[in-house]
Amino acid sequence: MFPGEMFTGFGSAIGGLAVVWAMFHQYIPPQLREHVERYTRKLVNLVSPYIHIMFPEFAGEKLNRSEVYTAIQNYLKENATERAKWLKADSVRDSSQSLILSMDDHEEVTEVFKGVKVWWLSNKTTPKNMSLSFYPMTEDRRFYRLTFHRRHRKLITDSYVKHILTEGKAIAIKNRQRKLYTNNPSQNWYYYKQTKWSHVGFEHPATFETLAMEPNKKQEIINDLKKFSEGKEYYTKVGKAWKRGYLLYGPPGTGKSTMIAAMANFLKYDVYDLELTAVKDNTELKKLMIETSSKSIVMIEDIDCSLDLTGQRKKKEKDDDDDDETDNPVKKMEKEEKKGSKVTLSGLLNCIDGIWSACGGERIVVFTTNHVDKLDPALIRRGRMDKHIEMSYCCFEAFKVLAKNYLDIDHHPLFMMINELFDETKMTPADVAENLIPKSNNEDPEIGLRNLIEALKAAKELEARNKAEEEARAKAEKEEQEKKENVEKEAVKESGKSDKEVKENGVISGGVAASEVKPNGFAV
Numbered sequence: 054m055f056p057g058e059m060f061t062g063f064g065s066a067i068g069g070l071a072v073v074w075a076m077f078h079q080y081i082p083p084q085l086r087e088h089v090e091r092y093t094r095k096l097v098n099l100v101s102p103y104i105h106i107m108f109p110e111f112a113g114e115k116l117n118r119s120e121v122y123t124a125i126q127n128y129l130k131e132n133a134t135e136r137a138k139w140l141k142a143d144s145v146r147d148s149s150q151s152l153i154l155s156m157d158d159h160e161e162v163t164e165v166f167k168g169v170k171v172w173w174l175s176n177k178t179t180p181k182n183m184s185l186s187f188y189p190m191t192e193d194r195r196f197y198r199l200t201f202h203r204r205h206r207k208l209i210t211d212s213y214v215k216h217i218l219t220e221g222k223a224i225a226i227k228n229r230q231r232k233l234y235t236n237n238p239s240q241n242w243y244y245y246k247q248t249k250w251s252h253v254g255f256e257h258p259a260t261f262e263t264l265a266m267e268p269n270k271k272q273e274i275i276n277d278l279k280k281f282s283e284g285k286e287y288y289t290k291v292g293k294a295w296k297r298g299y300l301l302y303g304p305p306g307t308g309k310s311t312m313i314a315a316m317a318n319f320l321k322y323d324v325y326d327l328e329l330t331a332v333k334d335n336t337e338l339k340k341l342m343i344e345t346s347s348k349s350i351v352m353i354e355d356i357d358c359s360l361d362l363t364g365q366r367k368k369k370e371k372d373d374d375d376d377d378e379t380d381n382p383v384k385k386m387e388k389e390e391k392k393g394s395k396v397t398l399s400g401l402l403n404c405i406d407g408i409w410s411a412c413g414g415e416r417i418v419v420f421t422t423n424h425v426d427k428l429d430p431a432l433i434r435r436g437r438m439d440k441h442i443e444m445s446y447c448c449f450e451a452f453k454v455l456a457k458n459y460l461d462i463d464h465h466p467l468f469m470m471i472n473e474l475f476d477e478t479k480m481t482p483a484d485v486a487e488n489l490i491p492k493s494n495n496e497d498p499e500i501g502l503r504n505l506i507e508a509l510k511a512a513k514e515l516e517a518r519n520k521a522e523e524e525a526r527a528k529a530e531k532e533e534q535e536k537k538e539n540v541e542k543e544a545v546k547e548s549g550k551s552d553k554e555v556k557e558n559g560v561i562s563g564g565v566a567a568s569e570v571k572p573n574g575f576a577v
Protein backbone atom coordinates (compact mmCIF):
# COMPACT_ATOMS: atom_id res chain seq x y z
CA MET A 54 0.00 0.00 0.00
CA PHE A 55 1.20 3.49 -0.80
CA PRO A 56 2.04 5.34 2.43
CA GLY A 57 0.99 8.79 1.30
CA GLU A 58 -2.38 7.49 0.33
CA MET A 59 -2.71 5.54 3.54
CA PHE A 60 -2.58 8.77 5.47
CA THR A 61 -4.80 10.78 3.17
CA GLY A 62 -7.24 7.95 3.06
CA PHE A 63 -7.05 7.66 -0.72
CA GLY A 64 -6.39 4.27 -2.22
CA SER A 65 -6.52 2.55 1.16
CA ALA A 66 -7.27 -1.09 1.52
CA ILE A 67 -10.82 -0.26 2.41
CA GLY A 68 -12.71 -0.60 -0.81
CA GLY A 69 -15.37 1.82 0.29
CA LEU A 70 -12.92 4.64 0.56
CA ALA A 71 -11.75 4.02 -2.98
CA VAL A 72 -15.29 4.46 -4.17
CA VAL A 73 -15.61 7.71 -2.18
CA TRP A 74 -12.35 8.89 -3.72
CA ALA A 75 -13.57 8.13 -7.23
CA MET A 76 -16.84 9.95 -6.57
CA PHE A 77 -14.90 12.86 -5.10
CA HIS A 78 -12.98 13.22 -8.33
CA GLN A 79 -15.98 12.74 -10.54
CA TYR A 80 -18.56 14.98 -8.89
CA ILE A 81 -16.70 17.69 -6.94
CA PRO A 82 -15.86 20.75 -9.06
CA PRO A 83 -12.11 21.20 -9.68
CA GLN A 84 -11.77 24.44 -7.65
CA LEU A 85 -13.39 22.91 -4.59
CA ARG A 86 -11.38 19.73 -5.06
CA GLU A 87 -8.16 21.73 -5.06
CA HIS A 88 -9.08 23.32 -1.74
CA VAL A 89 -9.99 20.01 -0.19
CA GLU A 90 -6.74 18.48 -1.40
CA ARG A 91 -4.64 21.37 -0.09
CA TYR A 92 -6.11 21.19 3.40
CA THR A 93 -5.99 17.42 3.46
CA ARG A 94 -2.30 17.59 2.57
CA LYS A 95 -1.65 20.04 5.41
CA LEU A 96 -3.42 17.73 7.80
CA VAL A 97 -1.49 14.73 6.53
CA ASN A 98 1.83 16.55 6.84
CA LEU A 99 1.18 16.96 10.54
CA VAL A 100 1.02 13.24 11.14
CA SER A 101 2.67 11.51 8.14
CA PRO A 102 6.33 10.47 8.48
CA TYR A 103 6.69 10.23 4.69
CA ILE A 104 8.42 12.62 2.32
CA HIS A 105 7.44 13.04 -1.33
CA ILE A 106 9.58 14.37 -4.18
CA MET A 107 7.94 15.31 -7.45
CA PHE A 108 9.81 14.99 -10.74
CA PRO A 109 7.74 16.77 -13.44
CA GLU A 110 8.24 16.03 -17.12
CA PHE A 111 8.48 19.73 -17.96
CA ALA A 112 9.93 21.80 -15.15
CA GLY A 113 9.15 25.54 -14.94
CA GLU A 114 8.67 27.32 -18.24
CA LYS A 115 11.02 25.00 -20.06
CA LEU A 116 9.83 23.56 -23.33
CA ASN A 117 12.43 20.84 -23.19
CA ARG A 118 11.69 17.62 -21.47
CA SER A 119 13.41 17.41 -18.13
CA GLU A 120 16.56 15.28 -18.26
CA VAL A 121 15.87 14.07 -14.76
CA TYR A 122 12.38 12.89 -15.70
CA THR A 123 13.79 11.04 -18.73
CA ALA A 124 16.50 9.41 -16.63
CA ILE A 125 13.94 8.23 -14.07
CA GLN A 126 11.70 6.95 -16.82
CA ASN A 127 14.56 4.93 -18.32
CA TYR A 128 15.57 3.61 -14.94
CA LEU A 129 12.06 2.50 -14.03
CA LYS A 130 11.49 0.96 -17.47
CA GLU A 131 14.49 -1.26 -16.96
CA ASN A 132 14.28 -1.96 -13.23
CA ALA A 133 10.73 -1.65 -12.03
CA THR A 134 8.48 -2.53 -14.95
CA GLU A 135 8.49 -6.18 -13.96
CA ARG A 136 6.74 -5.38 -10.71
CA ALA A 137 4.09 -3.08 -12.22
CA LYS A 138 0.69 -4.48 -13.10
CA TRP A 139 -0.47 -1.70 -15.39
CA LEU A 140 1.88 -1.19 -18.27
CA LYS A 141 2.18 1.02 -21.30
CA ALA A 142 3.70 -0.27 -24.56
CA ASP A 143 5.93 2.01 -26.63
CA SER A 144 6.60 1.43 -30.29
CA VAL A 145 9.43 -0.95 -31.06
CA ARG A 146 12.75 0.80 -31.58
CA ASP A 147 14.13 -1.34 -34.39
CA SER A 148 13.56 -4.71 -35.92
CA SER A 149 15.66 -6.53 -33.32
CA GLN A 150 13.81 -5.12 -30.31
CA SER A 151 10.62 -6.39 -28.78
CA LEU A 152 7.96 -4.13 -27.24
CA ILE A 153 9.23 -1.51 -24.80
CA LEU A 154 7.06 -1.51 -21.68
CA SER A 155 6.79 1.15 -19.03
CA MET A 156 4.55 1.91 -16.05
CA ASP A 157 1.12 3.18 -16.95
CA ASP A 158 -0.32 6.40 -15.44
CA HIS A 159 -1.43 6.06 -11.79
CA GLU A 160 0.68 2.93 -11.46
CA GLU A 161 3.01 2.55 -8.49
CA VAL A 162 5.95 0.29 -7.75
CA THR A 163 8.23 -0.21 -4.81
CA GLU A 164 11.98 -0.52 -4.76
CA VAL A 165 14.49 -1.37 -2.06
CA PHE A 166 17.74 0.60 -2.00
CA LYS A 167 20.36 -0.40 0.59
CA GLY A 168 17.61 -2.00 2.66
CA VAL A 169 15.33 1.07 2.45
CA LYS A 170 11.95 0.83 0.78
CA VAL A 171 10.81 3.61 -1.55
CA TRP A 172 7.66 4.07 -3.61
CA TRP A 173 7.47 5.40 -7.16
CA LEU A 174 4.21 6.66 -8.59
CA SER A 175 3.76 7.51 -12.26
CA ASN A 176 0.99 10.04 -12.71
CA LYS A 177 -0.28 13.04 -14.63
CA THR A 178 -2.29 16.17 -13.99
CA THR A 179 -4.59 17.78 -16.48
CA PRO A 180 -4.78 21.59 -16.43
CA LYS A 181 -8.16 23.20 -15.78
CA ASN A 182 -8.51 24.62 -19.29
CA MET A 183 -8.35 21.13 -20.73
CA SER A 184 -11.91 21.19 -22.00
CA LEU A 185 -11.11 24.23 -24.18
CA SER A 186 -8.25 22.51 -25.94
CA PHE A 187 -8.64 20.70 -29.24
CA TYR A 188 -5.84 18.40 -28.23
CA PRO A 189 -6.45 17.62 -24.58
CA MET A 190 -3.87 14.82 -24.50
CA THR A 191 -0.99 17.18 -25.27
CA GLU A 192 -1.90 19.26 -22.21
CA ASP A 193 -1.25 16.46 -19.74
CA ARG A 194 1.56 17.15 -17.33
CA ARG A 195 3.23 13.94 -16.34
CA PHE A 196 5.35 13.43 -13.28
CA TYR A 197 6.96 10.81 -11.11
CA ARG A 198 6.56 10.97 -7.36
CA LEU A 199 9.13 9.39 -5.08
CA THR A 200 8.02 8.64 -1.53
CA PHE A 201 10.17 7.48 1.39
CA HIS A 202 10.31 7.61 5.17
CA ARG A 203 11.75 10.83 6.56
CA ARG A 204 14.37 8.99 8.60
CA HIS A 205 16.05 7.99 5.28
CA ARG A 206 16.02 11.49 3.87
CA LYS A 207 19.79 11.85 3.62
CA LEU A 208 20.37 8.47 2.02
CA ILE A 209 17.64 8.99 -0.54
CA THR A 210 18.39 12.59 -1.51
CA ASP A 211 22.17 12.12 -1.51
CA SER A 212 22.73 8.64 -2.84
CA TYR A 213 19.56 7.11 -4.23
CA VAL A 214 18.56 9.98 -6.52
CA LYS A 215 22.12 10.23 -7.83
CA HIS A 216 22.12 6.46 -8.43
CA ILE A 217 18.85 6.69 -10.38
CA LEU A 218 20.13 9.53 -12.55
CA THR A 219 23.44 7.87 -13.37
CA GLU A 220 21.81 4.54 -14.10
CA GLY A 221 19.02 6.15 -16.11
CA LYS A 222 21.47 8.03 -18.32
CA ALA A 223 23.58 4.91 -18.85
CA ILE A 224 20.45 2.96 -19.86
CA ALA A 225 19.51 5.72 -22.32
CA ILE A 226 22.94 5.50 -23.95
CA LYS A 227 22.73 1.73 -24.09
CA ASN A 228 19.29 1.72 -25.69
CA ARG A 229 19.59 4.72 -27.97
CA GLN A 230 19.29 4.34 -31.71
CA ARG A 231 22.89 4.64 -32.80
CA LYS A 232 23.91 6.56 -35.90
CA LEU A 233 26.19 6.18 -38.86
CA TYR A 234 27.51 9.56 -40.00
CA THR A 235 29.18 10.60 -43.20
CA ASN A 236 30.79 14.00 -43.86
CA ASN A 237 29.12 16.32 -46.38
CA PRO A 238 31.30 18.07 -48.98
CA SER A 239 32.35 21.34 -47.40
CA GLN A 240 31.04 23.59 -50.21
CA ASN A 241 27.54 22.43 -49.21
CA TRP A 242 28.04 23.64 -45.62
CA TYR A 243 27.85 27.23 -46.74
CA TYR A 244 25.84 27.31 -49.95
CA TYR A 245 23.17 24.83 -48.94
CA LYS A 246 23.47 25.36 -45.18
CA GLN A 247 23.97 21.66 -44.85
CA THR A 248 25.19 20.18 -41.57
CA LYS A 249 28.76 18.92 -41.59
CA TRP A 250 27.65 15.36 -41.03
CA SER A 251 24.62 13.50 -42.40
CA HIS A 252 23.42 10.40 -40.62
CA VAL A 253 21.30 7.30 -40.91
CA GLY A 254 20.44 4.74 -38.23
CA PHE A 255 23.31 2.37 -37.58
CA GLU A 256 21.96 -1.15 -37.76
CA HIS A 257 24.87 -3.31 -38.88
CA PRO A 258 24.35 -6.82 -37.53
CA ALA A 259 28.05 -7.71 -37.11
CA THR A 260 29.13 -8.73 -33.62
CA PHE A 261 32.28 -10.25 -32.20
CA GLU A 262 30.36 -13.52 -31.99
CA THR A 263 29.82 -13.59 -35.74
CA LEU A 264 33.26 -12.21 -36.60
CA ALA A 265 35.53 -14.95 -37.91
CA MET A 266 39.03 -14.72 -36.53
CA GLU A 267 41.43 -16.52 -34.29
CA PRO A 268 39.70 -16.72 -30.85
CA ASN A 269 42.64 -15.50 -28.72
CA LYS A 270 43.19 -12.51 -30.96
CA LYS A 271 39.50 -11.71 -30.86
CA GLN A 272 39.42 -11.94 -27.06
CA GLU A 273 42.44 -9.65 -26.83
CA ILE A 274 40.62 -7.00 -28.88
CA ILE A 275 37.45 -7.34 -26.80
CA ASN A 276 39.48 -6.91 -23.59
CA ASP A 277 41.26 -3.90 -25.03
CA LEU A 278 37.98 -2.21 -25.97
CA LYS A 279 36.47 -2.98 -22.59
CA LYS A 280 39.46 -1.54 -20.78
CA PHE A 281 39.26 1.58 -22.93
CA SER A 282 35.55 2.17 -22.39
CA GLU A 283 35.90 1.75 -18.61
CA GLY A 284 39.12 3.74 -18.47
CA LYS A 285 37.92 7.29 -17.85
CA GLU A 286 39.68 7.56 -14.50
CA TYR A 287 42.85 5.97 -15.82
CA TYR A 288 43.12 8.42 -18.72
CA THR A 289 42.52 11.36 -16.36
CA LYS A 290 45.14 10.01 -13.95
CA VAL A 291 47.86 9.65 -16.56
CA GLY A 292 46.90 12.92 -18.27
CA LYS A 293 46.07 11.44 -21.65
CA ALA A 294 43.12 12.32 -23.89
CA TRP A 295 40.51 9.55 -23.63
CA LYS A 296 40.90 8.13 -27.10
CA ARG A 297 42.44 5.13 -28.77
CA GLY A 298 43.68 4.46 -32.29
CA TYR A 299 43.38 1.17 -34.14
CA LEU A 300 45.00 0.26 -37.42
CA LEU A 301 43.32 -2.63 -39.21
CA TYR A 302 45.33 -3.98 -42.09
CA GLY A 303 45.08 -6.95 -44.40
CA PRO A 304 43.95 -8.07 -47.85
CA PRO A 305 40.47 -7.18 -49.17
CA GLY A 306 37.66 -9.32 -47.75
CA THR A 307 39.32 -10.22 -44.46
CA GLY A 308 36.76 -8.37 -42.33
CA LYS A 309 38.24 -4.93 -41.57
CA SER A 310 34.97 -3.07 -42.12
CA THR A 311 33.06 -5.86 -40.40
CA MET A 312 35.37 -5.53 -37.40
CA ILE A 313 34.57 -1.80 -37.11
CA ALA A 314 30.85 -2.59 -37.09
CA ALA A 315 31.41 -5.27 -34.43
CA MET A 316 33.41 -2.79 -32.32
CA ALA A 317 30.65 -0.18 -32.57
CA ASN A 318 28.00 -2.72 -31.62
CA PHE A 319 30.08 -4.01 -28.71
CA LEU A 320 30.71 -0.53 -27.28
CA LYS A 321 27.33 0.88 -28.35
CA TYR A 322 29.08 3.80 -30.06
CA ASP A 323 28.10 5.89 -33.06
CA VAL A 324 30.22 5.60 -36.19
CA TYR A 325 31.63 8.52 -38.18
CA ASP A 326 32.79 7.44 -41.62
CA LEU A 327 35.24 10.18 -42.53
CA GLU A 328 35.84 10.55 -46.26
CA LEU A 329 39.08 12.53 -46.39
CA THR A 330 38.88 13.27 -50.09
CA ALA A 331 35.75 15.37 -49.43
CA VAL A 332 37.59 17.52 -46.87
CA LYS A 333 39.14 20.63 -48.40
CA ASP A 334 41.87 21.42 -45.92
CA ASN A 335 43.15 20.98 -42.38
CA THR A 336 40.83 23.66 -40.95
CA GLU A 337 37.80 21.83 -42.27
CA LEU A 338 39.10 18.59 -40.89
CA LYS A 339 39.30 20.20 -37.46
CA LYS A 340 35.74 21.51 -37.77
CA LEU A 341 34.53 18.04 -38.63
CA MET A 342 36.37 16.46 -35.73
CA ILE A 343 34.95 19.00 -33.29
CA GLU A 344 31.46 18.04 -34.36
CA THR A 345 31.88 14.35 -33.62
CA SER A 346 30.25 13.29 -30.38
CA SER A 347 31.87 11.31 -27.61
CA LYS A 348 31.19 7.58 -27.50
CA SER A 349 31.99 7.28 -31.16
CA ILE A 350 34.28 5.57 -33.63
CA VAL A 351 35.79 7.79 -36.31
CA MET A 352 36.85 5.56 -39.17
CA ILE A 353 38.99 6.40 -42.17
CA GLU A 354 38.85 3.50 -44.59
CA ASP A 355 41.59 2.69 -47.08
CA ILE A 356 43.85 5.38 -45.68
CA ASP A 357 46.52 4.58 -48.27
CA CYS A 358 44.11 5.58 -51.05
CA SER A 359 42.48 8.52 -49.26
CA LEU A 360 45.18 11.13 -49.71
CA ASP A 361 48.86 11.45 -50.42
CA LEU A 362 49.67 10.70 -46.82
CA THR A 363 52.19 8.02 -47.51
CA GLY A 364 55.19 10.21 -46.85
CA GLN A 365 56.42 9.38 -50.33
CA ARG A 366 54.59 12.19 -52.01
CA LYS A 367 57.23 12.90 -54.64
CA LYS A 368 57.51 9.33 -55.70
CA LYS A 369 53.77 8.86 -55.71
CA GLU A 370 53.13 11.90 -57.87
CA LYS A 371 55.58 10.47 -60.35
CA ASP A 372 53.78 7.14 -60.31
CA ASP A 373 50.46 8.86 -60.84
CA ASP A 374 51.84 10.76 -63.81
CA ASP A 375 52.91 7.46 -65.29
CA ASP A 376 49.40 6.15 -64.79
CA ASP A 377 47.94 9.15 -66.58
CA GLU A 378 49.97 8.22 -69.59
CA THR A 379 48.29 4.83 -69.60
CA ASP A 380 44.91 6.62 -69.48
CA ASN A 381 43.67 4.58 -66.53
CA PRO A 382 40.27 6.22 -65.78
CA VAL A 383 40.07 4.95 -62.15
CA LYS A 384 43.53 6.32 -61.33
CA LYS A 385 42.65 9.57 -63.03
CA MET A 386 39.49 9.90 -60.96
CA GLU A 387 41.37 9.15 -57.73
CA LYS A 388 43.94 11.76 -58.62
CA GLU A 389 41.27 14.36 -59.31
CA GLU A 390 39.66 13.60 -55.94
CA LYS A 391 42.99 13.97 -54.15
CA LYS A 392 43.64 17.25 -55.92
CA GLY A 393 40.45 18.68 -54.37
CA SER A 394 41.78 18.07 -50.86
CA LYS A 395 44.66 19.85 -49.22
CA VAL A 396 44.57 17.87 -46.00
CA THR A 397 48.15 17.12 -45.04
CA LEU A 398 49.70 14.42 -43.00
CA SER A 399 50.49 16.85 -40.19
CA GLY A 400 46.89 18.13 -40.27
CA LEU A 401 45.59 14.64 -39.84
CA LEU A 402 48.08 13.85 -37.08
CA ASN A 403 47.05 17.01 -35.29
CA CYS A 404 43.45 15.84 -35.34
CA ILE A 405 44.12 12.34 -34.16
CA ASP A 406 46.51 13.09 -31.37
CA GLY A 407 47.19 16.82 -31.19
CA ILE A 408 45.34 19.12 -28.87
CA TRP A 409 42.27 18.86 -31.13
CA SER A 410 41.87 15.21 -30.46
CA ALA A 411 40.90 16.00 -26.86
CA CYS A 412 37.53 17.47 -27.81
CA GLY A 413 34.67 15.19 -26.92
CA GLY A 414 36.59 12.39 -25.19
CA GLU A 415 35.84 8.66 -25.33
CA ARG A 416 36.57 8.29 -28.99
CA ILE A 417 38.19 5.64 -31.09
CA VAL A 418 39.91 6.36 -34.39
CA VAL A 419 40.23 3.46 -36.80
CA PHE A 420 42.26 3.39 -39.99
CA THR A 421 41.99 0.54 -42.45
CA THR A 422 44.38 -0.29 -45.24
CA ASN A 423 45.26 -3.08 -47.63
CA HIS A 424 48.89 -1.90 -47.83
CA VAL A 425 50.33 -1.21 -44.40
CA ASP A 426 53.84 -0.93 -45.88
CA LYS A 427 52.77 2.12 -47.94
CA LEU A 428 51.84 4.22 -44.91
CA ASP A 429 54.09 6.84 -43.39
CA PRO A 430 55.56 5.45 -40.14
CA ALA A 431 54.61 8.72 -38.39
CA LEU A 432 50.95 8.02 -39.09
CA ILE A 433 50.90 4.61 -37.54
CA ARG A 434 53.50 4.81 -34.80
CA ARG A 435 52.45 3.33 -31.44
CA GLY A 436 50.76 5.88 -29.25
CA ARG A 437 49.06 7.30 -32.31
CA MET A 438 47.65 4.08 -33.64
CA ASP A 439 47.81 2.24 -30.33
CA LYS A 440 46.88 -1.17 -31.66
CA HIS A 441 47.82 -2.68 -34.99
CA ILE A 442 45.55 -5.56 -35.91
CA GLU A 443 46.28 -7.79 -38.84
CA MET A 444 43.15 -9.15 -40.47
CA SER A 445 44.36 -12.19 -42.28
CA TYR A 446 43.27 -15.16 -44.36
CA CYS A 447 40.77 -17.59 -42.91
CA CYS A 448 42.06 -20.17 -40.43
CA PHE A 449 40.19 -23.25 -39.27
CA GLU A 450 38.97 -21.57 -36.06
CA ALA A 451 37.63 -18.63 -38.07
CA PHE A 452 35.98 -21.07 -40.50
CA LYS A 453 34.11 -22.69 -37.59
CA VAL A 454 32.53 -19.31 -36.77
CA LEU A 455 31.44 -18.90 -40.39
CA ALA A 456 30.05 -22.47 -40.50
CA LYS A 457 28.00 -21.64 -37.41
CA ASN A 458 26.84 -18.31 -38.92
CA TYR A 459 25.88 -19.61 -42.34
CA LEU A 460 25.10 -23.31 -41.86
CA ASP A 461 24.25 -23.43 -38.17
CA ILE A 462 26.61 -26.36 -37.53
CA ASP A 463 29.40 -26.85 -34.97
CA HIS A 464 30.71 -30.20 -36.17
CA HIS A 465 30.75 -32.23 -39.35
CA PRO A 466 32.87 -35.13 -40.59
CA LEU A 467 34.06 -32.92 -43.48
CA PHE A 468 35.61 -30.43 -41.02
CA MET A 469 38.77 -32.54 -40.83
CA MET A 470 39.42 -32.31 -44.56
CA ILE A 471 38.70 -28.58 -44.51
CA ASN A 472 41.16 -28.14 -41.63
CA GLU A 473 43.90 -29.81 -43.67
CA LEU A 474 43.11 -27.70 -46.73
CA PHE A 475 43.37 -24.48 -44.70
CA ASP A 476 46.90 -25.54 -43.74
CA GLU A 477 47.78 -25.86 -47.40
CA THR A 478 46.11 -22.86 -49.01
CA LYS A 479 44.88 -19.31 -48.36
CA MET A 480 41.34 -17.99 -48.71
CA THR A 481 39.75 -14.81 -47.32
CA PRO A 482 36.79 -15.10 -44.91
CA ALA A 483 34.68 -13.27 -47.54
CA ASP A 484 35.38 -16.04 -50.08
CA VAL A 485 34.80 -18.78 -47.51
CA ALA A 486 31.46 -17.19 -46.59
CA GLU A 487 30.49 -16.91 -50.25
CA ASN A 488 31.00 -20.65 -50.72
CA LEU A 489 29.07 -21.59 -47.59
CA ILE A 490 25.94 -19.51 -48.23
CA PRO A 491 23.07 -21.95 -48.81
CA LYS A 492 21.26 -21.47 -52.12
CA SER A 493 17.87 -22.33 -50.60
CA ASN A 494 16.28 -22.38 -47.15
CA ASN A 495 16.47 -26.07 -46.31
CA GLU A 496 19.67 -26.90 -48.13
CA ASP A 497 21.80 -29.65 -46.59
CA PRO A 498 24.84 -28.02 -44.91
CA GLU A 499 27.02 -30.63 -46.57
CA ILE A 500 26.46 -28.93 -49.95
CA GLY A 501 28.01 -25.70 -48.63
CA LEU A 502 30.94 -27.62 -47.13
CA ARG A 503 31.55 -29.50 -50.38
CA ASN A 504 31.43 -26.22 -52.32
CA LEU A 505 34.07 -24.86 -49.99
CA ILE A 506 36.24 -27.97 -50.35
CA GLU A 507 36.09 -27.67 -54.13
CA ALA A 508 36.98 -23.97 -53.94
CA LEU A 509 39.87 -24.66 -51.55
CA LYS A 510 41.20 -27.39 -53.84
CA ALA A 511 40.96 -25.07 -56.84
CA ALA A 512 42.75 -22.32 -54.89
CA LYS A 513 45.43 -24.80 -53.88
CA GLU A 514 45.96 -25.89 -57.49
CA LEU A 515 46.10 -22.31 -58.67
CA GLU A 516 48.63 -21.47 -55.97
CA ALA A 517 50.74 -24.49 -56.97
CA ARG A 518 50.55 -23.51 -60.64
CA ASN A 519 51.51 -19.91 -59.88
CA LYS A 520 54.35 -21.11 -57.70
CA ALA A 521 55.63 -23.46 -60.42
CA GLU A 522 55.44 -20.67 -63.00
CA GLU A 523 57.27 -18.32 -60.66
CA GLU A 524 59.97 -20.90 -60.04
CA ALA A 525 60.34 -21.58 -63.77
CA ARG A 526 60.65 -17.85 -64.46
CA ALA A 527 63.27 -17.44 -61.74
CA LYS A 528 65.17 -20.45 -63.05
CA ALA A 529 65.14 -19.11 -66.63
CA GLU A 530 66.36 -15.71 -65.44
CA LYS A 531 69.14 -17.33 -63.43
CA GLU A 532 70.21 -19.44 -66.40
CA GLU A 533 70.22 -16.40 -68.66
CA GLN A 534 72.35 -14.51 -66.19
CA GLU A 535 74.80 -17.39 -65.93
CA LYS A 536 75.03 -17.63 -69.71
CA LYS A 537 75.73 -13.93 -69.95
CA GLU A 538 78.48 -14.21 -67.38
CA ASN A 539 80.03 -17.15 -69.21
CA VAL A 540 80.03 -15.23 -72.47
CA GLU A 541 81.77 -12.34 -70.78
CA LYS A 542 84.39 -14.66 -69.31
CA GLU A 543 84.99 -16.22 -72.70
CA ALA A 544 85.36 -12.81 -74.26
CA VAL A 545 87.91 -11.81 -71.62
CA LYS A 546 89.91 -14.93 -72.25
CA GLU A 547 89.95 -14.32 -75.99
CA SER A 548 90.88 -10.63 -75.70
CA GLY A 549 93.67 -11.22 -73.20
CA LYS A 550 92.54 -8.19 -71.13
CA SER A 551 91.77 -8.39 -67.44
CA ASP A 552 88.21 -8.95 -66.27
CA LYS A 553 88.26 -5.48 -64.67
CA GLU A 554 89.31 -3.77 -67.85
CA VAL A 555 86.55 -5.40 -69.86
CA LYS A 556 83.92 -4.40 -67.29
CA GLU A 557 85.20 -0.81 -67.16
CA ASN A 558 85.57 -0.26 -70.90
CA GLY A 559 82.82 -2.59 -71.96
CA VAL A 560 84.95 -3.35 -75.00
CA ILE A 561 86.49 -6.56 -76.16
CA SER A 562 88.78 -7.31 -78.98
CA GLY A 563 87.19 -6.64 -82.33
CA GLY A 564 85.41 -3.55 -80.89
CA VAL A 565 82.25 -5.38 -79.72
CA ALA A 566 80.85 -4.41 -76.32
CA ALA A 567 80.22 -7.25 -73.87
CA SER A 568 76.69 -5.95 -73.32
CA GLU A 569 76.08 -6.31 -77.02
CA VAL A 570 76.92 -9.95 -76.95
CA LYS A 571 73.84 -12.14 -76.98
CA PRO A 572 73.60 -14.87 -74.30
CA ASN A 573 74.26 -17.44 -77.04
CA GLY A 574 77.67 -15.89 -77.61
CA PHE A 575 76.95 -14.16 -80.96
CA ALA A 576 77.66 -10.48 -81.26
CA VAL A 577 74.63 -8.39 -82.33
Ligand SMILES: Nc1ncnc2c1ncn2[C@@H]1O[C@H](COP(=O)(O)OP(=O)(O)OP(=O)(O)O)[C@@H](O)[C@H]1O
Nearest residue numbers: 263264265304305306307308309310311482483486
Ligand atom coordinates in the same frame (compact mmCIF):
# COMPACT_ATOMS: atom_id res chain seq x y z
N1 LIG B 1 36.41 -12.01 -40.47
C1 LIG B 1 35.18 -12.06 -40.96
N2 LIG B 1 34.17 -12.52 -40.22
C2 LIG B 1 32.92 -12.57 -40.72
N3 LIG B 1 32.60 -12.21 -41.95
C3 LIG B 1 33.56 -11.73 -42.73
C4 LIG B 1 34.90 -11.63 -42.28
N4 LIG B 1 35.65 -11.13 -43.27
C5 LIG B 1 34.84 -10.92 -44.30
N5 LIG B 1 33.59 -11.28 -43.99
C6 LIG B 1 32.43 -11.20 -44.91
O1 LIG B 1 32.90 -10.68 -46.14
C7 LIG B 1 32.32 -9.44 -46.46
C8 LIG B 1 33.41 -8.44 -46.78
O2 LIG B 1 34.15 -8.15 -45.61
P1 LIG B 1 34.67 -6.68 -45.24
O3 LIG B 1 33.97 -5.67 -46.04
O4 LIG B 1 34.62 -6.54 -43.76
O5 LIG B 1 36.18 -6.82 -45.73
P2 LIG B 1 37.30 -5.72 -45.73
O6 LIG B 1 38.49 -6.34 -45.08
O7 LIG B 1 36.79 -4.47 -45.14
O8 LIG B 1 37.58 -5.55 -47.28
P3 LIG B 1 38.17 -4.27 -48.05
O9 LIG B 1 39.63 -4.22 -47.76
O10 LIG B 1 37.89 -4.58 -49.47
O11 LIG B 1 37.43 -3.07 -47.55
C9 LIG B 1 31.52 -9.02 -45.25
O12 LIG B 1 30.28 -8.55 -45.62
C10 LIG B 1 31.39 -10.24 -44.40
O13 LIG B 1 30.14 -10.85 -44.66
Ligand SMILES: [Mg+2]
Nearest residue numbers: 309310354421
Ligand atom coordinates in the same frame (compact mmCIF):
# COMPACT_ATOMS: atom_id res chain seq x y z
MG1 LIG C 1 36.41 -2.53 -45.97
